[in-house]
Structures are given as structure tokens and as C-alpha cells.
Amino acid sequence: xxxxxxxxxxxxxxxxxxxxxxxxxxxxxxxxxxxxxxxxxxxxxxxxxxxxxxxxxxxxxxxxxxxxxxxxxxxxxxxxxxxxxxxxxxxxxxxxxxxxxxxxxxxxxxxxxxxxxxxxxxxxxxxxxxxxxxxxxxxxxxxxxxxxxxxxxxxxxxxxxxxxxxxxxxxxxxxxxxxxxxxxxxxxxxxxxxxxxxxxxxxxxxxxxxxxxxxxxxxxxxxxxxxxxxxxxxxxxxxxxxxxxxxxxxxxxxxxxxxxxxxxxxxxxxxxxxxx
Amino acid sequence: xxxxxxxxxxxxxxxxxxxxxxxxxxxxxxxxxxxxxxxxxxxxxxxxxxxxxxxxxxxxxxxxxxxxxxxxxxxxxxxxxxxxxxxxxxxxxxxxxxxxxxxxxxxxxxxxxxxxxxxxxxxxxxxxxxxxxxxxxxxxxxxxxxxxxxxxxxxxxxxxxxxxxxxxxxxxxxxxxxxxxxxxxxxxxxxxxxxxxxxxxxxxxxxxxxxxxxxxxxxxxxxxxxxxxxxxxxxxxxxxxxxxxxxxxxxxxxxxxxxxxxxxxxx
Numbered sequence: 158x159x160x161x162x163x164x165x166x167x168x169x170x171x172x173x174x175x176x177x178x179x180x181x182x183x184x185x186x187x188x189x190x191x192x193x194x195x196x197x198x199x200x201x202x203x204x205x206x207x208x209x210x211x212x213x214x215x216x217x218x219x220x221x222x223x224x225x226x227x228x229x230x231x232x233x234x235x236x237x238x239x240x241x242x243x244x245x246x247x248x249x250x251x252x253x254x255x256x257x258x259x260x261x262x263x264x265x266x267x268x269x270x271x272x273x274x275x276x277x278x279x280x281x282x283x284x285x286x287x288x289x290x291x292x293x294x295x296x297x298x299x300x301x302x303x304x305x306x307x308x309x310x311x312x313x314x315x316x317x318x319x320x321x322x323x324x325x326x327x328x329x330x331x332x333x334x335x336x337x338x339x340x341x342x343x344x345x346x347x348x349x350x351x352x353x354x355x356x357x358x359x360x361x362x363x364x365x366x367x368x369x370x371x372x373x374x375x376x377x378x379x380x381x382x383x384x385x386x387x388x389x390x391x392x393x394x395x396x397x398x399x400x401x402x403x404x405x406x407x408x409x410x411x412x413x414x415x416x417x418x419x420x421x422x423x424x425x426x427x428x429x430x431x432x433x
Numbered sequence: 434x435x436x437x438x439x440x441x442x443x444x445x446x447x448x449x450x451x452x453x454x455x456x457x458x459x460x461x462x463x464x465x466x467x468x469x470x471x472x473x474x475x476x477x478x479x480x481x482x483x484x485x486x487x488x489x490x491x492x493x494x495x496x497x498x499x500x501x502x503x504x505x506x507x508x509x510x511x512x513x514x515x516x517x518x519x520x521x522x523x524x525x526x527x528x529x530x531x532x533x534x535x536x537x538x539x540x541x542x543x544x545x546x547x548x549x550x551x552x553x554x555x556x557x558x559x560x561x562x563x564x565x566x567x568x569x570x571x572x573x574x575x576x577x578x579x580x581x582x583x584x585x586x587x588x589x590x591x592x593x594x595x596x597x598x599x600x601x602x603x604x605x606x607x608x609x610x611x612x613x614x615x616x617x618x619x620x621x622x623x624x625x626x627x628x629x630x631x632x633x634x635x636x637x638x639x640x641x642x643x644x645x646x647x648x649x650x651x652x653x654x655x656x657x658x659x660x661x662x663x664x665x666x667x668x669x670x671x672x673x674x675x676x677x678x679x680x681x682x683x684x685x686x687x688x689x690x691x692x693x694x695x696x697x698x699x700x
Binding site for chain 2: 186187189190193194196197200201202204205206207208209210211213344347348350351354355360361365366367
């Protein structure tokens with residue numbers, strides 16, 4: 158078995174994924190909270206839109222879709238780290254990871270992809286059902302999730318969602334390198350997580366930020382987490398422009414993987430495993 | 434009563450001393466917390482930048498509601514960490530130990546941890562409040578300052594009450610359910626904005642069931658000296674913070690009921 162053999166990584170990801178699918182009760186409680194937050198966010202935006210004297214760069218219906226997509230995929234955001242990996246770094250057991258005949262970056266990346274995908278799928282599908290079907294049934298039809306702008310937009314959104322999972326996972330492994338540096342401290346994850354929440358469009362949709370901030374926000378990797386997929390879904394970004402958005406995600410994923418590998422290699426070079 | 438209070442101070446002092454052992458980590462966490470809450474306000478600012486106003490409300494006025502909500506939540510969150518972890522306490526059977534001691538159960542749980550992490554949120558909320566009083570031209574008087582203090586105190590009571598209810602539910606479910614986050618975190622989030630922007634059913638819920646409006650919006654408009662667009666008389670704002678204490682009282686009664694129904698997990 159060589160470190161380039163794909164099977165162990167695949168098996169690891171599958172096991173991790175199945176383990177995380179066990180937390181169905183927690184997902185149900187979380188779903189209620191997510192719906193509640195979504196409704197509050199939409200009511201706030203609706204109040205801003207109602208009395209607005211200007212024409213906002215994002216139609217209200219698209220803003221509603223943006224909010225629900227955000228509620229559905231917020232677990233995807235790199236603002237949490239795998240508690241097991243944090244413990245490995247704290248306890249020094251990270252040394253065991255180094256003993257495995259596997260590449261550490263790839264190992265952590267596949268673990269993270271599983272960690273990001275399982276809870277998102279547990280919440281994405283039911284959240285979409287609530288936003289599509291349950292809201293109209295309880296008299297909140299005006300805030301329901303609109304359908305994708307077109308069939309092509311829907312398909313491209315799915316592709317960009319997959320891109321967002323990869324991007325977020327690559328970003329998370331960079332955070333792990335930061336954990337090695339601060340021995341499991343909270344500084345790096347909090348900083349990156351906060352940036353991601355703000356510049357990723359979870360606080361307010363990115364198009365609603367001031368115009369002068371737009372070029373920066375769009376260029377940053379965080380836009381690929383929620384903003385670009387939401388723009389594709391709502392048709393704010395036409396299908397012809399989707400290729401550029403997917404390219405943005407892939408290029409940033411590549412850059413972050415290279416950065417993560419370099420940082421990990423550097424950290425491991427000077428790592429001192431404590432313990433007895 | 435006085436004895437109980439002294440005991441709590443003792444608990445709190447121990448908890449604080451413990452946390453100050455890790456000074457660098459404490460400083461980082463505080464700064465981290467400050468940054469994570471500051472971006473919420475950045476979002477509100479950006480929306481005002483884009484839309485100009487919020488249904489007739491100015492940013493300075495919204496900042497007052499935001500500041501009250503933030504300071505209140507910072508206090509209540511750092512006080513009630515022990516209640517937050519109650520699911521784990523029940524699961525491990527540790528509640529049996531608490532029951533054995535001849536002291537108030539709630540007091541012991543509150544005394545488990547007084548986290549200082551929330552100093553970051555507190556600082557941020559206080560800065561927003563100070564800014565709001567200039568931006569919204571608040572005409573401060575002793576009465577208004579007292580009302581601000583009362584609404585924060587009432588709010589802390591209300592949120593501790595919510596945490597008590599959340600902990601009580603663990604007697605039956607053994608887990609602390611995430612559903613309660615909708616009322617604690619979600620309620621705090623919703624109360625950052627003026628109440629009239631929400632739907633009637635939503636307003637009624639947060640006035641009469643979980644009386645968040647009574648500890649934020651209603652005293653808030655009394656401080657601003659601005660008539661309520663919905664016609665609630667301004668005197669209501671001066672009395673409303675009492676609802677927080679009432680809510681805590683009811684929650685404690687429900688807690689006592691729950692304790693009588695407690696079955697140890699036996700581990």
C-alpha cells in the first residue's frame with residue numbers, strides 16, 4: 158500500500174460519514190432553530206425592502222432564496238473544526254497520525270469532507286422541504302423558497318454546492334495547520350470562521366454590502382461557500398457566467414490545498430511531540 | 434438568602450480565578466468573541482448603508498436595541514453556563530450529587546461556571562450603546578439610566594429563566610434540546626431590531642409568551658422618547674422590565690416541579 162493508493166482514504170471518509178449520520182435527533186432540533194432564524198432574517202430584510210427608496214441590487218425573492226440556502230448549508234462553513242483533530246493536536250497523539258503510511262494532508266482533507274457533507278445533507282434536504290412546502294402550508298407562502306431560476310441554474314447550483322464542500326474542506330485543513338502552530342488554541346479557527354461568516358454571505362447577502370466592497374468580496378475565497386452558489390440558483394448570475402464561478406471555487410480550492418500542504422509540511426518539520 | 438448569595442460569590446470567585454490561570458488563552462478568547470459579535474453589527478450597518486432606513490427607524494435607534502440585547506445576553510450567557518451544560522450533568526448522574534447538598538439546586542448550577550469569555554460581547558455591546566446615545570440624540574436623565582439598568586436586569590432574569598426551562602426539559606429528555614436555541618439565541622437576535630418590523634403573531638409571542646419585547650423594545654422606545662408606531666402607551670415601557678423577573682419566577686416554579694419528577698440515570 159502506497160500513500161497514493163486511494164482506497165484507505167475512501168474507506169475513512171465513508172466510515173466517518175456513516176458515524177456522523179447517526180445524529181438525527183440533534184438534526185431535528187437544529188432544523189427548528191434554523192427555520193426560526195431564517196424567518197427572522199427574512200422578516201428583517203422584508204422590512205428593509207418594503208420601505209426602500211432605492212432599487213436594491215438583489216431582488217427580494219432572490220434574497221429569500223439566499224437566506225434559505227444559507228440556513229441549509231451553514232454547517233458547511235469552516236467555523237468549526239473536527240474536535241477529534243483538535244484533541245490529537247492538544248494531546249500530542251498527532252504523532253500516531255504520522256505513523257500511518259498515509260499522507261497527512263489527504264487524510265485530514267477526506268475526514269473533513271465527510272465531516273462537512275454528512276450534517277449538511279441531514280439538514281439541507283429537510284430545510285429545503287420546509288422552505289419549499291411547509292411554509293406555504295402554514296400561511297407563510299410569501300417567504301417560501303423559490304424554485305431555481307431555470308433547470309440549468311438548478312443543475313449548476315448542485316455542481317457549485319459540491320465545489321463549496323471541497324473549498325470549505327481545503328480551508329479547514331489550513332486551519333488545522335494553524336492548530337498545530339498554536340497547539341490547539343482557538344485563535345486561528347475563530348479568526349478564519351468569523352471572516353468566512355461575514356465574507357461568505359451568512360450575515361447578510363453579499364450583494365447588499367456597499368458597492369465599493371463588492372470587488373474584494375467577490376474575489377475572496379469565501380464567496381465560493383454560499384454566495385456564488387446562491388447567485389447561480391437565483392439566476393442573479395446567468396448560467397453562462399456559472400463557469401467563471403465554478404472556476405473561482407476550483408482555483409481557490411487548489412490554492413488552499415497547496416497552502417495547506419506547505420503549512421503542514423513546515424509545521425511537521427519543527428513539531429515537538431510532548432508526552433510520556 | 435444572604436448566605437446563599439455569599440455562597441454564590443464564593444463559587445464565582447473560584448471560577449474566575451480558575452480562568453485567569455490561562456491569561457493568554459483568555460485574552461484571545463475575549464478578542465475572538467468581540468470580533469464575532471462585531472460582525473453582526475457590521476451587517477446591520479451595511480443594510481442601513483444600502484437601504485437608508487428601516488421602515489422609519491434610524492441606525493442610531495436600532496443601535497440602542499442592539500446594544501441592550503448584546504449587553505443583556507453577555508451577562509446572562511456568562512452567568513448560566515452551568516444550566517447550559519445541564520443535559521450532560523443529568524446524563525452523568527451528577528445531579529444526584531447536587532441534590533444531596535442542602536443548598537438551592539439552581540444556585541449550585543449557576544455557580545458551576547461564571548465564564549469571562551463574554552467580556553468581549555459585553556465590551557462590544559457597551560460601545561454600541563454609547564455610540565447609540567449620541568447617534569439617536571438620547572436625552573439622558575437619572576430615570577432613563579435607571580430604566581436602562583432595569584431593562585438589562587430584567588433581560589438577564591428572562592434569559593436565565595429560559596435557560597432554567599431548557600434545563601428543566603432535560604429531566605424528561607436527558608438531552609438539552611437544541612430547540613431552545615431558537616428562543617435564547619434566536620430571541621436575542623430578533624430583539625436587536627425594533628419590534629414593529631415583525632409580523633403580529635411573532636410580536637405577540639415575544640411580548641406575552643417569552644416577553645423579550647418587555648425588556649428591550651418597550652423600555653427602548655421610552656428611553657428614545659419616541660411614540661410606539663403600534664400605539665403602546667409609553668408608560669408601559671417603564672413597567673415592562675418587571676416581566677423579566679416574573680418570567681424567572683414562573684420558570685423556577687416549573688423547575689421545582691421538574692426536580693420532583695427527576696429520575697436518576699443511575700450511572
